[in-house]
Amino acid sequence: xxAGILYTAGPQWPAAGGGGGGGGxxxxxxxxxxxxxxxxxxxxxxxxxxxxxxxxxxxxxxxNGKSYYTSTEVALESGGLDVWVTAQGNLxxxxxxxxxxxxxxxxxxxxxRNFYGTLGGILGTLSKSAGGTWTFTRSAPGAATALPPETxxxxxxxxxxxLAPIIWAGRNNVNVERVTRDVRAMVNWATMRRMPxxxxxxxxxxxxxxxxxxxxNVMAVNDALAAEYGPNFYDLRGWLIRNGLAAAGITxx
Numbered sequence: 001x002x003a004g005i006l007y008t009a010g011p012q013w014p015a016a017g018g019g020g021g022g023g024g025x026x027x028x029x030x031x032x033x034x035x036x037x038x039x040x041x042x043x044x045x046x047x048x049x050x051x052x053x054x055x056x057x058x059x060x061x062x063x064n065g066k067s068y069y070t071s072t073e074v075a076l077e078s079g080g081l082d083v084w085v086t087a088q089g090n091l092x093x094x095x096x097x098x099x100x101x102x103x104x105x106x107x108x109x110x111x112x113r114n115f116y117g118t119l120g121g122i123l124g125t126l127s128k129s130a131g132g133t134w135t136f137t138r139s140a141p142g143a144a145t146a147l148p149p150e151t152x153x154x155x156x157x158x159x160x161x162x163l164a165p166i167i168w169a170g171r172n173n174v175n176v177e178r179v180t181r182d183v184r185a186m187v188n189w190a191t192m193r194r195m196p197x198x199x200x201x202x203x204x205x206x207x208x209x210x211x212x213x214x215x216x217n218v219m220a221v222n223d224a225l226a227a228e229y230g231p232n233f234y235d236l237r238g239w240l241i242r243n244g245l246a247a248a249g250i251t252x253x
Contacts, residue, residue, distance in 0.1 A: 008225050013029045017089070019225060026105050026161075026162070026194040027162060028059060028162060028163070028164045028192060028195065028196065029059060029060075029161075029162030029163065030059045030060040030061065030062055030162060030163050030164075031050075031053070031059060031060070031061045031062070031163065031164055031165075031166055032062050032064060032078075032163035032164065032165045032166065032230040032241060033049070033050040033053070033061060033062060033063050033064055033065060033165075033166045033168075034064050034065070034074055034077075034078050034165050034166065034167050034168070034169065034170060034186065035064075035065045035066075035074060035166075035167065035168035035169050035200075036065060036066060036067060036068065036069045036070075036074065036158050036168075036172055037065065037066075037067035037068065037171075038065070038168055038171060038172050038203065039063065039064070039065025039166075039168050040063060040065030040066060041065065042067040042124060044095060044176045045144065045164045048063055048065070050062065050063035050065070050166075051063065058202050060232055062163065064077070064078070064157075065167055065168075068098060068111055068169075068172055069113075069169070069172060070107060070169075070172045070173040070178075070182075071169035071170040071172075071173055071178060071179045071182035071183065072104070072106065072178060072182050073107065073113060073203045074167075074169040074182065074186070074235070075169070075182035075183070075185045075186050076115055076153075076155065076156050077094075077115055077155060078155070078165070078186050078189065079117075079155035079156075079157035079158035079189060080182075080185040080186035080187075080188065080189035080190075081104075081182060081185040081186070082152065082185065083102055083104070083126075083152070083153040084102070084103045084150040084151065084152055084153070084174075085100050085101070085102055085103075085119055085126070085134075085136065085147075085150070085151050085153050086100060086101045086147075086151070087099075087100045087119075087136060087151075088100065090104050090146060090147055090148065090149060091144060091145070091146055091147060092119065092120060092122055092136065092144065092145045092146075092147050093144050094141055094142060094143060094144045095138065095140075095141040095142075096137065096138075097127075097135045097136060097137035097138075098135065098136055098137075099133070099135055100126075100133070100134045100135060100136045101127075101134065102128075102134045102153075103150070104173050106178060107128065107132070110130050110131075110132075112128060112129050112130045113125070113127065113156065114126070114127050114128075115127075115128075115153075116155070116156045117153055117154050117155040117156045117157075117158070118153075119136055119147065119151060119153055119154070120145060120147045120148075120151050121145075122138050122139075122142070123138065123139045123140070124136055124137050124138040124147060124250055125139070130204070139145065158189075161193065162195075163195070164190065164195045164196045164198075165186060165190050165195065165197045165198075166197070166198045166200065167183055167186050167187070167197060167198070167199045167200065168187075168199075168200040169182060169183060170182070170202045170221055171203065174202060174217045174218055174221060175217075176217075176220050176221050176224055177219070179202070179221050179224075179225075180221070180225065180228065183199060183225060183236075184228070187199070187229065187232075196232075197232055197233055198233075198234055199225055199229045199232055199233045199234070199237050200220075200233075200234060201225060201226070201233070201235055201236065201237045201238075202218050202221050202237075203218075203237050204218040204219075204237075219240070222235075222237070
């Protein structure tokens with residue numbers, strides 16, 4: 001039921017093979033569900049909203065949710081966030097990895113990550129350790145290549161066309177400045193490609209009841225997203241509060 005509501009939340013979603021809303025949208029060939037565990041379906045017993053949503057819509061829905069990802073990591077993997085990389089010695093070696101520094105520097109989360117794409121035209125993996133250090137490792141040996149400082153990282157996802165994003169990120173780094181920056185990067189990437197998009201709010205956890213500092217932080221992020229994206233922001237959290245029990249056939253007690 002919730003998945004169907006997401007599809008009908010606004011006029012921006014296309015028919016199969018058609019353009020989106022907003023006038024002059026490019027052809028949409030699928031929906032790109034971007035986010036964290038809420039999207040991936042962690043704890044859902046094998047059920048996740050992108051799979052269910054796929055039963056309602058005439059285009060494929062791709063589940064690109066990654067559990068425990070921060071909004072910054074989601075934005076980097078999506079190809080929306082501009083990330084600038086400087087290699088140690090300003091050189092990509094002929095083989096193996098090289099230590100790099102990455103901007104922006106605020107990532108949140110103490111978990112190792114691997115991102116795939118190209119750096120200076122060389123295919124490889126940009127890796128973040130649990131301690132926050134970064135390495136670039138080329139996929140195949142080749143000539144050592146000079147790399148200018150602050151070279152732009154190009155995510156593999158930037159080469160995927162026709163996918164309209166559903167953006168649900170920020171649960172793992174509830175911070176107004178960072179989450180709005182990261183969502184804005186993903187939205188900008190969508191609009192550059194003339195793709196429609198939908199932004200979903202963060203849900204507060206059981207440990208963040210109304211009146212708590214955590215609740216206030218969540219609502220501050222959501223209010224900022226709602227103000228910025230208007231009709232492309234769908235308050236799924238609010239819908240569940242108002243209608244979730246009835247939709248699930250549960251009698252309030």
